[in-house]
Amino acid sequence: MEKQRLWDETWLLFADMMAERHSKCASKSVACVIVKDEKPISIGLNGTPSGHTNCNEIYIKQEDGFYKHADYVASTDLDMINEPARLIRGGVTYIKCTDPYDHHHWSKQHEIHAEINAIGKLAADSTNAFGATAYVTHSPCHACSLALIAARVARVVYAVGYEHGDGLELMRESGIEVLHMPLEKMYKNTL
């Protein structure tokens, strides 16, 4: 049991590091690592399909909200009465999004969740997630929970409760062991 906990923490820290260092979403860094028979068999990050423009090439998140690359702002979206806040980074002009859900809507259309990316990668291999554990930095959303159920994973371990995450009960009802393990971000043995 203690050994399992130590490995759970290790893979979750690995997922957390993958997310922090490699996710290209301006809003949230999410990763999903699928481990089976003590081996990582797939790693998924949240983001656009490969070859597509990354979220962080379009959006920048600031304390006061999201800013969008001027090239991606339609003139009809510009508030002509009030001058929108601007931000210049690396010679590129970003304009403050008037709609706080601008990124949210764009993301729904263009970004794939980490869990779906991880499960999708397995389809290209000869392996599968049957009986595996999915380590996710954020609790899976409804759609990803359904995908994890369909992929027949046995366990889901997550670090942060995600505000849109209503899939936990769904997974538990399907017989998946769901474990919340907040991370201390320490790499030594914390047991």
Ligand SMILES: [Zn+2]
């Ligand atoms: Zn994004």
Ligand SMILES: [Zn+2]
């Ligand atoms: Zn999801």
